[in-house]
Amino acid sequence: MSPFSRRDLIGAGLGIGAGLLLPDGALAASRPRVGGRIRVASLSSSTADTLDPAKGALSTDYVRHYMFYSGLTVLDRQLIARPALAERMDSTDQIAWHVRLRKGVTFHDGADLTAADVVWSLLRHKDAATGSKMAQIAEQFAQVKATGRHELTIRLTGPNADLPTILAQSHFLILRAGTRDFRTANGTGPYMCAQFRPGVRTLARRNPNYWKPGKPYLDEIELIGIPDEVSRVNALLSGDVHLVIAVNPRSTKRIMASRGHALLETQSGLYTNLIMQQRQLPTGNPHFVAAMQYLIDRPLIKRALYRGYATIANDQPIPPFHPYYRADLPQRSLDLDKAKWHLQRAGLTGVRLPVYASPAADGSVDMASILQEYGSRVGLKLAVNRVPADGYWSTHWMKHPLGFGNTNPRPTADLLFSLFYKSDAAWNESGWKNPRFDRLLLEARGEADQARRKQLYGEMQGLVHDHCGVGIPVFISLIDGYDRRLKGLYPVSLGGLMGYQFAEHVWWEG
Amino acid sequence: MMEKPHVEVKGLTVTARNAAGERFPIVSGIDFALQRGEVLALIGESGSGKTTIALTLLGHARPGATIAGGSIRVGDAEISTLDRSALAELRGNRIAYIAQSAASAFNPSRTIMDQVIEPAMIHGLMPRATAEAKAVDLFRALALPFPDTIGARYPHQLSGGQLQRLMAAMALITDPELVILDEPTTALDVTTQIEVLRAFKAVVLERGATAIYVSHDLAVVAQMADQIVVLSQGRIREAGAAAQILHAPADDYTRTLMAAARPAIRPTPVKVALPAAAPLLEIRNVTAGYGRIGKDGLPRVPVLRNINLTIERGGTLGVIGESGSGKSTIARVIAGLLRPASGQVLLDGEPLPPGLDGRSREQFRRIQLVFQNADTALNPAHSVGQILARPLAFYAGLKGNAAHLRVLELLDLIRLPASLIDRNIGGLSGGQKQRVNLARALAADPQIILCDEVTSALDTVVGAAILELMAELRRELGIATMFISHDISTVRAICDDILVLYSGTMVETGPRTAFATAPFHPYTNLLIGSVPEMRTGWLEESHAGAAPPPIGAAGDHPDLCRFLPRCAARVDGLCNITPPPRHGLDKGSAGASRILCHHGDESLIAS
Amino acid sequence: MAGASSQSGMKAALSLIGKRFASSLLTLLLVSVTIFVIAQLLPGDAAQEALGQSATAEQVAALRHEMGLDRPAYVRYASWLTGMVSGDPGQSMVANMPVAGVIAERLPNSLLLAALTALVAVPVALTIGIGSAMNRGGRIDRALNIATLSMVAVPEFLVATIAVLIFSVKLRWLPSIALASEEMGWGDYLRGVAMPILTLSVVVIAQMARMTRAAVIDQMDRPYVEMAVLKGVAPVQVVLKHIMPNAIAPIVNAMALSLSYLLGGAVIVETIFNYPGLASLMVNAVTSRDMPLLQACAMIFCAAYLLLMLIADVTAILANPRLRAQ
C-alpha cells in the first residue's frame, strides 16, 4: 500500500501499520466540509517573518511555509515519513537515495514541478548566502542530481536512514527553481499566498489545484502573531481568532471553562534543561551534577509550572512516548539528603553560584527559583540571574557554568543527539565528551534494523542520564486552543498546531 | 431735601478665615450712605479694608472672605440677599467696577473692543454695532488717541494711563447707576494721573453716576469726592464731607495721614569739607540699553543716553523721572548688572569694570543696591537673620556669634525688634520688609546705597517713616545715597542734588534749591505741576497736562528733544528741527541748574 | 483676530519654525549618534540574529558581508548618515526591503492611533482639568484628583487586560485585538482600536488633566478674571472666554508632551492588542539588531516630539498677542 517499501521506510515511527493513513476518530465521525475562513494566532510576529523556508526560525514561519509549500515527504501523526511530492524514495545503502516525483503537480504560478526544482531547493541550503537554518544538515548532501524530468538522486556523505524524515522538515520544502523574491510565495502547497506583510499578517487562499484531491478544506486562513499569551487566549475566547498556539498551562482553566472552546494537548519532546558546564569547575564535578539533579522537584515543576501539562523526564532527552525510549533507567527524583551528600562530596556546601535563566528558555526562570529554594535547604546558594530574552541565545546560552537551555522537538533521535549531545556538536551544551556515545550515534544512523536501533539509542540515553551535565526535569506538553467549530485537529508531537501543518487538514463547521 | 439715599451700607461685616480655620472680621460696623450722583471716597492704608468694602457693593468677596452681616442697598436692590445669577445680572450693568491696575485687569489675550463692549453684550443691552459705536464715543470723550481704531489693539500695546481710561469706557458702556473706582490712578505716573483724573471727572462724574472712589491718596480724593470715609484696620475712623475732613480733620489718624502726605524738607547735613579729591561716584557719558550694540554705538533698545553725574561722599542725589525714563537703569549700570554700551563709571576716581565680571569683592561691597519692592527683593525662603548675615559673611567673613551680634545691631539700627531675627520674610509687614531690605545694604558697610523707589510700594505713613530712617542713617553713618523716585516732592525733600530724567536723557540737573524756584525745564515743570494739592478745585485750576501747542512734523535728527511730543513750550520750526543745547538756568539765590532745552530763563517763565 | 496681528503672528511663527529647524537637526543628529553607539553595545548583530543558533561561521560571515556589517562602525554610521541626508533611510537588514517601505506600512497606523487617542483624550482631559479647577478645593476637585492619580497609577497592561476581559471576552462588544487590514471599513477599524484608545487615554488623560487644572488655576487669581466676574460674566464663560486664551500655552505644551508618548510609548498597548504600530516595530528592530530600521524609528519619534513641541510653541505665539507682535 505504501509507496515506500517497508525496508526503506525508516522513521521514528511507533511501529503502527503503515497502511493506516490518517486514522482519526474525529475524521470518521464527520466528513470534512469545504469552505470557511479562520484566523489563527501564532506566537510571534516581526519584520523577520519570512516566506523563505530555509530561513524559517519560528513557529509562525513553519505554519506559513507548510501552507504555501509542500515537501518531498511528510510526517504523519506517528512521525512516520510519508510520501508527498516524492512518490517514491528508496535506498539500499542509506547513502544514495533515489527519488521519483509525483507527476502533474503545479506551482501556484502554473509551472510544473520538475526534478530541477527539487535539486535547486535542496542545494541552496549548502550556499552560505542563503542563510539556511539547515546548512549543517545539508552538508551531508554530497550530490543532488536530476536523473530525469521527475527523477533525481541524492547522494549523502555517509549513511543516514533518517533522510526521508529529515526532508519532511519545513526548511526543506520545495521551491520553484531560481526563486529569489520572497515577497510572495510560489509553492505547491495547499494554499496560495494572497498577502504577506511581515510582522502584521499572512493571508492564505485555498489552492484549487492542490495535488491532494479534495484538499484543503478552508477557503481562507489569516495567520497573525500575538506574542502576548494573555492577549492570545483572550483573542480566542472573544472569538476574534479560532485557533491559537502555545497556550500557557495557567490559561487552560479559562479555555476549558468556555463552552465554545477546547484544548489540543500535544505531548512533545520539548524540554527546558539545566546546563552544567563540564569543562570547568565546580559544575564539571560529577558530584555537583548529581546534587543538582537530585535538587530538581520534577512533580512540583510539572504541577506548578505546567499544571500537569508535562511529562516527567529523567535527565535524558528522549520522552517516554517515543518508540526508542528506554524505560528501564531508574527515575531520578527530589532527594535532599542525596543532594546534600553529593554536595559535601563535591566540597561545595555554602558556595554561592549564579544561575542564568531567561524567559527565552521557557520556564527556566521559575525552575531556577525552585532550584534556588531547594538549594538553600542543602546549603547551596544559587543566585538567579534573569537575563532578557533578547540576545539570550547569542550572549548567555552556553556561556555560563550554570544556565538553562531549551530544546525543541526534533523529528528523529539522531538529529537530537547529533545536534546537542555529540562531543563535537556545536550545541553540546554541557560540553561533555563521551567517545562511546559518539560511536553509537554513528552506528545507529546507518542502521536500518529497528530493534538494533532501539537498543543503540537506549544505551545512549543511559550515557546521557549518567554522565552528561544536563538536568532535564520534564517534557513540556504543547497546548493549542481552538474554537470547537474547527474540526479535524489532532496532536503531532513535533510541534503545536499539528506539527505546524494544521492548515491542510482542518475544516470549519460554522 | 431728605431724599432716600441712593446707596446705603449698614452694619457691614466681612470675615475671613485664618490658617487655623477660624473666622475673624476684616471689616466690621461699616455704615455710610450717599445720594444719587454723589462721590464717596473710601480712604485708608493698605489693609484698612477699603477695597473689601467697595467690592461688597458688587456682592463680591475675594477668595477666603465672606460678607457676614449687614445690609448693602443700591437703589432698590439689597445686594447681600441676591443669588449668583441676580448678582451677575447687576454687575457690569447697573453697577460697574474700575479696577486698580488696568494693565492687569484687562485680559492680555483679547482686544480692547471685545472687552469694553463685553458688559453690554452679556447683559444683552444693545446690538454689537451700537455698542461699538458707543464705545468709540466714550473713547473720544475720554480723550484717548485714535478713538476709532484703538479698540482693535491689545492691552500690551497701550500705556497704563490709556488702559485706565479704557477701563472707564468699559464701566460706562452700560450707563451704570453706580461706579466703583478702586484706586484707579495709584499705579500711574503723576503726569498721567492728572490726565486720567481729568478724564474721569469729565466723563464718569459728569454723567451723573453715583461713585465710590477708593484711594489712599488724600490729595487725589480731594479732587474727586463729596464725602470721605477714613478707614483703618477695617473700621471707620472718621466720615464726613470732603472739605471738613481735609481742612478740619477730627481724628488723630486722619491727621497722621495728612501729615505723611506732605513730606518734611530735611536740612542738608553739613558737608565735610573735602579736599579736591575725586568724587565718590562719577558717571561719564554713559549710554546703555538692551540688545546688540549697533554701528552707531547705540544698543538696539537704548535706555540711557549720555548720562553724566557725580555723587560726593555722604551726598544724596535724587534721580527723578516717570516710569520708563531709565532711572532704574542708572542704578543697574552702576551696580554692574547692566554693561553700558559706552561710557564709564568711576568709584573714587577709579574706573569700575563695566559688568559684574572683574569687579573685586571690595568694589562690590562699597556699592549696595536697594530695590523698590521688598517683597521681591528679599528671598522668601530665607529668614531675616540669614538675609542680614549673608553680606557680613560674604564681605567681612563674620561668622557665628560675631555675625549674630552684628545682625542684632543692624536690627536695632533699623528699629526692628531682635525677636524678628528668625522670622521668615513672609511674616513681616511691608514696612518691616523694606527696613530689612535697607539693613541688608547697610550690613555691607557700603559707601553708597542706590535706592530704587524704596518708598513707592509703601503706604504714605510707612513710607514717611522709612524716609525718616534713611535721613537718620545718613546723618549717623555718612553714607552717600542715590535716591531714585518718581515723586518729585519726596526727592525735593531729602536730596542735595536732583537729576531729572526723561526718556533716558538728562533734561535738568541742579541742587535741590534750584527745584524749588521757577523757571524749570518744561518737563520738570509738568512734573511739579502734576502733583495734586490737597485742596478741592486744584484739578480744575492746574494747567499741567494741558494739550501742547500744534507743531509740524519732526525732523530725523537722532538728538532732537525727546520731550517734544508732550512739551507745552515747544516751538515749531525750532524744537522739531534742531537738537536742544544744554545750558545753565540761573535761579538767583536758589542756585542754578543745567537744562537741555532751546528755551532760556525768560521764555520759560513766560510759558 | 485682526488681520495685521494674525499676519505678524504668522511671521513670528515662521521665524520660530526656521530657528527650530536648525536645532531640530542637531537634536536628530544627537539621537542618531546615541542610538548608534548604544546599539553597538548590544550583544550580537543583525547577521547573527537573523541566522539564529544554527548558523555556521561562514554563513554569518557571508551575511555580514552582504549586510555591510564587516565595515568599521564609523563607516557604517557615515554611510547611513549620507543616505539619510539624501532622503534614503536605507535597506532593512532583516525584512529585506527598504526601510521606507517598512515604515510606510506602520507609520499611518501609529499616527492614526495617536490622533484618535488625542481626539478622545484631549477633550476629556480639558473637561476634567477645567472642571476641577472651577471647583478648586471642593469635593469634585478632590474626587477628580484622586481619580486621575489612580488612573496614572494603574499599569497599562492591567487596564488593557481588564478592558479586554470585560468588553471582548465577557460582553463580546469589541474585538480583543486590533486587526488592521485594508479590507475592513471604518466602523470595523474603530471597533478594533476602541480599546487601545481607551487604554492609552487612561495613561495620558490624567497627566493632561492635572496640567490643565494647574494652568487654569494659575490664571484664576489674576485681576482680569476678577474683573470678568465683576462684569457679570458667567463662570463657564469666564473660563472659556477669559482664562483659556491665556492658559492655552502651558496646556498645549503639556498636551504635546503627553501626546508625544502616544507614538513611542505605545509598546505595551501595541503588544497586547497586536496593533501593528511603530513602537513594536522599533522593539523588533532592537531584537533583530536591524540598525537602519532602528535609526529610522528613532528619527521618527524624535521628529514627532520636536514637531509637537513646535506646534505647542507656535500655539503659544498665536494665542499670545504679545509674542505675536515680536
Add this chain to the structure above:
Amino acid sequence: MIASAFKRAKTLPLSGKVGLTLVLFWLAVALFGPMLAPYPVGAFVAYDVFEGQSAAHWLGSDYLGRDVLSRLLSGARYTVGLAAAAAMLASATGTALALTAAVGGAKVEEPLSRFMDMLISIPSKIFSLVLVAAFGSSLPLLLLIAAITYVPGNYRIARALAVNLAQMDYVQVARARGEGRFHIAITEILPNMIHPLLADFGLRFVFIVLLLSGLSFLGLGVQPPDADLGSLVRENISGLGEGALAILAPAVAIATLTVGVNLLIDALPGRGKGR
C-alpha cells in the same frame, strides 16, 4: 523632633493625613515587610495556584502557588525603594542641570536642552530594552534607567522655574553683591523651587512605579524570585480572569502607594506659591 513632626502632621488637611498614613504604612512595609512575611518569598507553599483567601494564605497563592502576602511584603521594598530613589535621582539631576542652565547662560543651556530633547524623544521602554540587553539587568541599572527617563521632564519644569526665579530682584541683588553663580543657584534660587518640585516629584514617583511595571511587562525587572509590585501584577495577569487576589492585591498596593504620596505632597503647606 518627633513631637514637632507629629504636631505638624496634625495641621494637615484630611487628605494630607490620609496620604501621610498611606505613605507611612508603605514605608513601614518597605522597611519591615520582609521580616513580617510568613513564608520565604520564593517558597512553593500552596498546592494550588491562584488560591483564594485562607487562614494559611491571607492573600491567597500566586501563579506558582507561592504566598501572595509574603511576596507583596517583600515586593513593596523594591517598588518603594526603586521608585523613591529613582525619582530623587531624576529630580536631583534634572534640577541641578536646570539650575546650571538658568545661571550658566545660553552657552550652557543650548546643549543641555538639546540633550534633554534627545533623552525625552527616545521612547523610554525601548530605551530600557536596549540598555538592559546591552548591560544586563540589575537593580542599579533599573534605577539608572528610571532616573534617566524622568530627568528631562524634571529638567523642563525646573528650568522654567529657575529661569523665572533668576529674574527675581533678590537674585539681582545677590549678583550685584558679587555672589558666585553656585551660591546664587543653591541659596537664592533653589529654595524657592522646592514646593513645585515636590509636586513634580510626586508625579514622577507615580510614573516610575508605572515604568517599572511596564518594564516587567517587557521582562525587564527585578531579579526573581523577588518582584516589585508591578511585576507581581504582571506575573499574575493570567489570574485576572478568575479575579485572583494575587493580581488584585499588588494592583491595590500600587494605587494606594502612589495616591498616598501625592495626597501628602499636595497637602504640604506652602504649595502653589511658587507657581
